[in-house]
Amino acid sequence: MQETEAVLNARREMEICNACRYCEGFCAVFPAVELRRDFSAGDLSYLANLCHGCRGCYYACQYAPPHEWGINVPRTLAEVRAESYVAYAWPQPLAKAFERNGVVVAVVVALSIALMLLIAMAISSPGQFFAARPMVADAFYTVVPLWAMQLVGIGTFGFSLFALWKGACNFWADAGAKQSITIAAIGIAAWDAVTLKNLGGGGDGCNDNSEAFSKRRRHLHHAMAGGFMLCFAATTVGFIYHSFLGWAAPYAFISLPVLLGTVGGVLLTIGTVGLFAMKLVEDPMPVARKLLGGDVAMLVLLAATAVTGLFLLAVRATGAMGIAMAIHLGFILALFMLLPYSKMVHGVYRSAALLRRAIERDMKPLGGE
Amino acid sequence: MPDRKQTYDVLVAGGGNAALCAAITARQAGASVLLLESAPKAFRGGNSRHTRNLRAMHDAPNAVLTDAYKEDEYWDDLLRVTGGNTNEEMARMTIRASSGVFDWMKACGVRFQPSLTGTLNLGRTNAFFLGGGKALLNAYYLTAEKLGIDILYDTEVISMNIDDGSVRSIDITYRGFPETVHARCVVASCGGFQANLEWMREFWGDAVDNFVIRGTPYNRGRVLKNLLDQGVAAIGDPTQCHAVALDARAPKFDGGITTRLDSVPYSVVVNKHGDRFYDEGEDVWPKRYAIWGRLIAQQPDQIAYSICDAKAFPLFMPSVYPAIKADSVGELAVKMKLDPAKVIATVDAYNAAVVPGQSFDNLKLDGNRTEGLAPNKTNWARTVDKGPFYGYPLRPGITFTYLSVKVNDKAQVLMENGQPAGNLFASGEIMSGNILGKGYLAGFGMTIGTVFGRIAGQEAARRARN
Numbered sequence: 001m002q003e004t005e006a007v008l009n010a011r012r013e014m015e016i017c018n019a020c021r022y023c024e025g026f027c028a029v030f031p032a033v034e035l036r037r038d039f040s041a042g043d044l045s046y047l048a049n050l051c052h053g054c055r056g057c058y059y060a061c062q063y064a065p066p067h068e069w070g071i072n073v074p075r076t077l078a079e080v081r082a083e084s085y086v087a088y089a090w091p092q093p094l095a096k097a098f099e100r101n102g103v104v105v106a107v108v109v110a111l112s113i114a115l116m117l118l119i120a121m122a123i124s125s126p127g128q129f130f131a132a133r134p135m136v137a138d139a140f141y142t143v144v145p146l147w148a149m150q151l152v153g154i155g156t157f158g159f160s161l162f163a164l165w166k167g168a169c170n171f172w173a174d175a176g177a178k179q180s181i182t183i184a185a186i187g188i189a190a191w192d193a194v195t196l197k198n199l200g201g202g203g204d205g206c207n208d209n210s211e212a213f214s215k216r217r218r219h220l221h222h223a224m225a226g227g228f229m230l231c232f233a234a235t236t237v238g239f240i241y242h243s244f245l246g247w248a249a250p251y252a253f254i255s256l257p258v259l260l261g262t263v264g265g266v267l268l269t270i271g272t273v274g275l276f277a278m279k280l281v282e283d284p285m286p287v288a289r290k291l292l293g294g295d296v297a298m299l300v301l302l303a304a305t306a307v308t309g310l311f312l313l314a315v316r317a318t319g320a321m322g323i324a325m326a327i328h329l330g331f332i333l334a335l336f337m338l339l340p341y342s343k344m345v346h347g348v349y350r351s352a353a354l355l356r357r358a359i360e361r362d363m364k365p366l367g368g369e
Numbered sequence: 370m371p372d373r374k375q376t377y378d379v380l381v382a383g384g385g386n387a388a389l390c391a392a393i394t395a396r397q398a399g400a401s402v403l404l405l406e407s408a409p410k411a412f413r414g415g416n417s418r419h420t421r422n423l424r425a426m427h428d429a430p431n432a433v434l435t436d437a438y439k440e441d442e443y444w445d446d447l448l449r450v451t452g453g454n455t456n457e458e459m460a461r462m463t464i465r466a467s468s469g470v471f472d473w474m475k476a477c478g479v480r481f482q483p484s485l486t487g488t489l490n491l492g493r494t495n496a497f498f499l500g501g502g503k504a505l506l507n508a509y510y511l512t513a514e515k516l517g518i519d520i521l522y523d524t525e526v527i528s529m530n531i532d533d534g535s536v537r538s539i540d541i542t543y544r545g546f547p548e549t550v551h552a553r554c555v556v557a558s559c560g561g562f563q564a565n566l567e568w569m570r571e572f573w574g575d576a577v578d579n580f581v582i583r584g585t586p587y588n589r590g591r592v593l594k595n596l597l598d599q600g601v602a603a604i605g606d607p608t609q610c611h612a613v614a615l616d617a618r619a620p621k622f623d624g625g626i627t628t629r630l631d632s633v634p635y636s637v638v639v640n641k642h643g644d645r646f647y648d649e650g651e652d653v654w655p656k657r658y659a660i661w662g663r664l665i666a667q668q669p670d671q672i673a674y675s676i677c678d679a680k681a682f683p684l685f686m687p688s689v690y691p692a693i694k695a696d697s698v699g700e701l702a703v704k705m706k707l708d709p710a711k712v713i714a715t716v717d718a719y720n721a722a723v724v725p726g727q728s729f730d731n732l733k734l735d736g737n738r739t740e741g742l743a744p745n746k747t748n749w750a751r752t753v754d755k756g757p758f759y760g761y762p763l764r765p766g767i768t769f770t771y772l773s774v775k776v777n778d779k780a781q782v783l784m785e786n787g788q789p790a791g792n793l794f795a796s797g798e799i800m801s802g803n804i805l806g807k808g809y810l811a812g813f814g815m816t817i818g819t820v821f822g823r824i825a826g827q828e829a830a831r832r833a834r835n
Binding site (some may be wrong): 015018061202 | 411412418419421480482483497499500501502503504507510511620623625626627628683686687688689
């Protein structure tokens with residue numbers, strides 16, 4: 001991380017927090033602050049990614065604006081977080097995608113859908129594209145052939161995973177723990193990541209748009225993340241069915257892949273739409289405005305992926321299947337490509353930050369008694 | 370928008386902990402309540418915004434407090450810090466009542482946390498609010514709104530018009546415009562007068578220019594003065610207050626907790642002439658924290674300098690302003706605009722007087738002392754010789770003043786003739802001097818505010834409803 005204005009401001013705020021410490025019961029950030037007196041840019045990046053944005057500290061802060069010190073930890077750390085996404089992106093030229101992330105996501109989505117429609121139409125004869133297909137083995141592959149799906153899917157997803165890994169390595173070199181990683185620490189970090197412990201705000205949840213607490217954000221994020229993982233599981237099971245068991249799609253409504261995908265799609269829709277709705281009414285003060293575009297774009301992309309998947313299931317025996325399939329695949333392609341260049345990276349960096357916190361869990365706070 | 374023409378059962382002047390405890394209790398007892406907070410919403414809550422904990426008696430460990438802290442020990446602590454300048458009956462009543470406030474506070478949404486760090490070792494005696502005083506206030510305000518208490522911000526009480534021992538009307542400014550409102554009973558919970566520098570100057574002279582007011586700039590003592598001018602009995606020495614040692618670079622108002630310095634017990638502290646003036650190691654810092662403000666206020670130009678070396682630097686809480694750092698004591702003195710020869714002489718004399726041989730332990734009175742100095746340092750005395758050297762300029766930081774309206778144990782305000790006012794009650798800092806004649810116990814202000822706020826709310830509602 002560079003010494004930017006956001007980093008300098010974060011350092012100023014963390015030094016005030018370290019002399020105050022009233023918020024230490026809210027989340028992992030403040031106990032992590034208390035371990036040090038000096039905050040390198042990497043440390044601040046670590047703290048920024050450790051912050052889950054629950055806003056508890058903003059509403060509890062005796063120095064929040066309009067106090068002259070203007071302490072606004074959720075916004076300040078979000079601004080550093082945004083810069084950290086740029087700093088750790090791989091390859092670096094693509095880091096530009098974070099600058100106007102909402103626009104980038106929208107354009108990639110549009111191009112992906114167009115590409116999928118072109119492929120589908122190029123392969124089908126004009127009359128066939130809108131024809132109802134019997135739901136027999138390999139029916140989907142008459143729209144987009146399996147080899148094309150696998151080539152593009154595995155290619156983009158594989159590249160994205162590699163890019164995320166490189167990003168994680170960049171984060172760790174700059175903002176990771178100095179001590180070695182232990183199995184126990186991995187376990188603790190994984191648990192904290194999956195349960196979103198740090199959206200607990202000390203027990204009663206987050207502050208959505210006022211000083212009142214609620215667990216809405218945590219529950220909606222659980223629905224979204226859980227739904228996403230179920231959809232991913234559906235795809236994986238489908239891949240195993242096809243490649244190892246020789247059972248070709250489409251599968252029955254009560255089959256494992258379809259059930260996983262359906263439940264996942266519904267949860268993903270609930271989570272993303274709910275989180276989007278929360279953004280419409282949230283208090284703008286503890287939020288970093290420049291992250292809003294990318295955040296909203298990713299929520300819409302995830303929601304659209306889920307909804308088009310459910311729609312495809314509904315219409316798969318009709319003439320709309322071809323176009324529904326192409327559009328759904330377009331969204332998935334965009335999602336795969338955007339993994340390392342969108343809000344999705346927060347999952348990687350936040351998990352890494354939780355890992356550092358778990359590694360440092362036995363360190364003693366400085367000062368105090 | 371509240372109807373300000375109606376006669377409320379209870380009007381509460383103030384918007385901090387004591388005011389909200391009174392307002393919520395009165396509302397729960399069935400009274401209609403109007404609460405007037407002079408600050409804008411963002412700065413609501415008076416000094417409570419900067420607090421963190423409440424000192425509570427308990428006979429056995431509970432969810433928030435470890436071990437036990439019984440009535441007699443609590444009373445002994447209070448007796449010691451006040452030097453007997455207290456009211457035993459009222460103090461013991463407050464102490465006993467402090468053990469019973471948790472359920473009510475929790476029902477009002479207040480949350481507690483186990484004490485972790487930076488808390489001056491108070492986990493046994495003090496219950497810590499999760500997120501601090503502003504989080505506590507947020508919970509109380511949410512509860513007050515839910516219960517239907519009318520709250521006006523930017524609304525200052527100018528005068529409680531007392532006639533024949535009762536408040537007949539209340540003059541206010543509502544967002545700058547004068548109005549008169551009426552209530553059957555009135556609770557004054559609007560703090561001390563420490564932010565009124567002109568009033569402070571009457572007692573301290575120009576020394577106030579060197580004071581830092583740690584808390585809200587809205588506690589100007591307007592109601593206190595108004596009541597004392599109308600024949601309400603006063604109690605307390607107007608120069609007595611909660612005063613701590615602060616970083617001299619703190620803002621004049623509202624710097625809160627972060628500007629305090631915990632370096633004193635591990636330092637040599639000198640005045641502007643480079644002379645030591647008090648035993649820095651007299652007792653553990655929590656017990657001496659609240660006397661150093663007054664000690665510095667009595668030094669020339671109300672300033673002092675804490676000097677320590679690299680051995681001592683990691684022992685205390687990080688400060689909000691960076692330490693002044695130098696490779697030698699002389700250089701440090703120059704950076705702090707002190708006479709280097711004098712400071713070097715003082716530190717050398719101190720170093721020579723350190724009695725060696727004891728093991729150093731910052732968690733207890735370790736007996737490491739100096740011999741032959743006036744004054745000696747009686748604990749944690751180690752030579753100041755390992756560079757780099759660190760210094761902080763110190764000023765007196767005033768938390769709140771103790772000059773108060775006199776009350777009885779029903780929180781009724783007493784008139785100069787000894788009779789209770791008919792419908793006037795008080796809670797919080799504005800009556801703290803009834804119990805705190807001098808000195809301070811961490812978290813005791815919140816205890817007084819909570820206990821007397823609850824009593825005042827109860828009594829005011831009862832009287833208004835009869």
